[in-house]
Amino acid sequence: MSTTPVIDVDHLNLTYGDFQAVRDLSFQVGRGELYALLGTNGAGKTSTLETVEGHRPPSSGTVRVFGKDPRERAAVRPRMGIMLQESGFSPDLTVRESIRLIGSLTQRNDNVERLLGITDLTRKATTRVSQLSGGEKRRLDFATAVYGTPDLVFLDEPTTGLDIQSRDALWNAVDRLREDGTTIVLTTHYLEEAQQRADRIGLMHQGTLNREGTVAELTRTLPATIRFGLPPHAPMPPLQATREEDGRFLIETFGLQKDLHTLLGWAQDSAVELAELEAGPTRLDDVFRAIGNA
Ligand SMILES: Nc1ncnc2c1ncn2[C@@H]1O[C@H](COP(=O)(O)OP(=O)(O)OP(=O)(O)O)[C@@H](O)[C@H]1O
Structure with a gap:
């Protein structure tokens, strides 16, 4: 070729x-x-x-x-x-x-x-x-x-x-x-x-x-995201949240699988139900937004 x-x-x-x-x-x-x-x-x-x-x-x-x-x-x-x-x-x-x-x-x-x-x-x-x-x-x-x-x-x-x-x-x-x-x-x-x-x-x-x-x-240049909600009076999750508002948490991470594993293990052990759990890799849209906002 x-x-x-x-x-x-x-x-x-x-x-x-x-x-x-x-x-x-x-x-x-x-x-x-x-x-x-x-x-x-x-x-x-x-x-x-x-x-x-x-x-x-x-x-x-x-x-x-x-x-x-x-x-x-x-x-x-x-x-x-x-x-x-x-x-x-x-x-x-x-x-x-x-x-x-x-x-x-x-x-x-x-x-x-x-x-x-x-x-x-x-x-x-x-x-x-x-x-x-x-x-x-x-x-x-x-x-x-x-x-x-x-x-x-x-x-x-x-x-x-x-x-x-x-x-x-x-x-x-x-x-x-x-x-x-x-x-x-x-x-x-x-x-x-x-x-x-x-x-x-x-x-x-x-x-x-x-x-x-x-x-x-x-997409590797930007973190993946985990989002979830916690019921009132639930203990704090074992991960550093990027944002927390009214019981809704956003975690940005370059170690999605590991952090998700930690979060789910904690929820199971603490008998906490995570509401509307979403986890996903970075999408091209996110990269695009990042250049537009830079
Ligand atoms: N003939 C022209 N005379 C003066 N400025 C122009 C001319 N053609 C394009 N431009 C300017 O050059 C820049 C690039 O335009 P271009 O059409 O190449 O962008 P684009 O990336 O294709 O945009 P879009 O996604 O909006 O179609 C723009 O700011 C546009 O206003």
Whole structure:
């Protein structure tokens, strides 16, 4: 396997007039990875991806895709599929015509009926784009992005507006692409999806990569939580509480299993019933909140 990253962003800076939207950003995405670029609103994700997709020149720094400048369209674009937030379909074309037309521009080969099938648009094949629902348009967007199984696919908020069946179908199709070795770059505000799907996550905030790593690496930086309530006049539990209010306790810990064991053993021995006990590892949401509040 080649060791050249599919995407290599090195000390990228992007400015709009006096405003620096992206500052000194570096990250790499390897072949076959699903990399989620997440961030707070206005963090610079779209600006960064527009540069990686070859639509915007860096103000300084370098961006390489398949080892090339992405503005070399002829070399890079045929290997890429892009699902944008705003689709640019012609409203008068039918679904089938749209896939065929956009597909023909990719210089890749595919079967239009296959794409209609995986996106559950077969019954809408002769419907004009102007008559599609929001979710159906998103699925059409996806069909055109994955036409011909590109080596690299950008999915920008791919599941916004999709019902649960359509979401599952989309992720199944993404899994098939990954089996073929396709590299995926995902942006989404659905953190749960990123947590489930991404091999690695880059968290952007105010133009820089605030944190990067696997979900386990990112969540390891924050404590897990145990929450419970105690009845009036119960003895105090044997753990240091981070917060206690009206008999409700919050314990933050980097040793979840050990502390939970201690707490449950104490409750059993003291015949104390823990009310509404909840214990869980740190979620990506917590990491996200921490960067927003920092
Ligand atoms: N054409 C432009 N001219 C001036 N400022 C811009 C322009 N495009 C984006 N910006 C600013 O650059 C910053 C980064 O914007 P960008 O769209 O890249 O963020 P984002 O991370 O994609 O945000 P969101 O999650 O809200 O979509 C924002 O502060 C935005 O207002």
